[in-house]
Amino acid sequence: MxxxxxxxxxxxxxxxxxxxxxxxxxxxxxxxxxxxxxxxxxxxxxxxxxxxxxxxxxxxxxxxxxxxxxxxxxxxxxxxxxxxxxxxxxxxxxxxxxxxxxxxxxxxxxxxxxxxxxxxxxxxxxxxxxxxxxxKVDFMKLLPYDVITLVLKRLSMDDIINCMKVSKGWEQSILSCPSSFREWRIVPPADQREYDATEYDIIQQLSEHIWSLYVILQWEELAEQQIKNLFSNVTFPHLRSFTVYCTCKTR
Missing domain, CATH: 1.25.40.10 (Tetratricopeptide repeat domain)
Incomplete structure (x- = not known):
């Protein structure tokens, strides 16, 4: 004071x-x-x-x-x-x-x-x-397409969402690598929070390129609600396969 x-x-x-x-x-x-x-x-x-x-x-x-x-x-x-x-x-x-x-x-x-x-x-x-x-050096503008694709394939859904929030430039760079999202695993947030509207919008943009979708859930009783929320907010027009994994049946 x-x-x-x-x-x-x-x-x-x-x-x-x-x-x-x-x-x-x-x-x-x-x-x-x-x-x-x-x-x-x-x-x-x-x-x-x-x-x-x-x-x-x-x-x-x-x-x-x-x-x-x-x-x-x-x-x-x-x-x-x-x-x-x-x-x-x-x-x-x-x-x-x-x-x-x-x-x-x-x-x-x-x-x-x-x-x-x-x-x-x-x-x-x-x-x-x-x-x-x-x-600042924007490595998204410097790295070749193949390298960006390899990096994106190793990222989770949450990682991709966070990357796309960085800037419009990053968003466009990620969307320009559609082969990175042919097969994708979604692990809902560990704190079980719901994705917000912005995050669902990002997933919707990516969904255009997703062929196979794997949803990994921690609790079986949450599976129905998690899947319902996902498909209520996002459409997957080119989805060919859909698999749900529950890592634990009971709390």
């Missing part, structure tokens, strides 16, 4: 205590309104920022990022959350996401002067992310 916030909070509490003794209820009301509207958000933000720094020093980048997202969501008019989130994304070489994060922060704080130190800092982080994005 910054010293200014501590001093402001101390002064406010002192004023409230003094007003209580003097039965000055209007002052109490005004001070509490000031505290709730102005002081508490700053204090809350200070605590969250310290939490981000603690997670970073502990090496828990994931929790640091999650906390920074809370900062951007709960306090969008404070640039600190966007700064922390963007820096973590750059550290993870997720430059495109970092650029989006910076743009979001700049747009939500457009009321600030462009000379504001935090605003300038976020602009610099955005430039750093853009520089990183421009320097």
């Amino acid at each position: 910054s010293q200014d916030s501590v001093n402001a909070l101390t002064d406010s509490i002192s004023n409230i205590n003094k007003a209580l003794k003097e039965h000055d209820f209007d002052t109490i009301i005004n001070e509490t309104v000031l505290g709730i509207d102005e002081l508490l958000p700053k204090i809350h933000m200070s605590f969250l920022e310290q939490r981000v720094m603690a997670f970073k020093r502990k090496g828990d980048v994931h929790q640091a990022y999650v906390t920074s997202l809370i900062m951007t969501r709960e306090f969008p008019t404070f640039i600190s959350g966007f700064l922390h989130a963007a820096r973590i994304l750059i550290q993870q070489r997720r430059f495109e996401h970092a650029i989006v994060m910076c743009k979001d922060g700049l747009e939500k704080n457009a009321q600030l002067s462009t000379k504001d130190p935090k605003y300038q800092e976020l602009l610099q982080v955005q430039k750093l992310a853009q520089k990183g994005q421009n320097s």
Whole structure:
């Protein structure tokens, strides 16, 4: 917590205590309104920022990022959350996401002067992310078709879905290798979550090239629902064979 916030909070509490003794209820009301509207958000933000720094020093980048997202969501008019989130994304070489994060922060704080130190800092982080994005090597554009096909044949459905989410370029590169999907094994997510609409859309695009489909399920009682969900959301126009494997009959 910054010293200014501590001093402001101390002064406010002192004023409230003094007003209580003097039965000055209007002052109490005004001070509490000031505290709730102005002081508490700053204090809350200070605590969250310290939490981000603690997670970073502990090496828990994931929790640091999650906390920074809370900062951007709960306090969008404070640039600190966007700064922390963007820096973590750059550290993870997720430059495109970092650029989006910076743009979001700049747009939500457009009321600030462009000379504001935090605003300038976020602009610099955005430039750093853009520089990183421009320097990235897209191996999908460099590898020959045969090599990409061999790699894709070794990936699971979830791996392919994640690859197609990277960018439109990756999506097109993967779809240009239809022989990779003639025979495909689907292992539903280990946490048994349902595929979302975007993932079903990706599977639908790939389904045009699938001839043989193998579904590997962990629990027999889930087989009917898993298969029902899959075929309710995806059609396989060229499917020639369909096999279901259950690796365990009971929990």
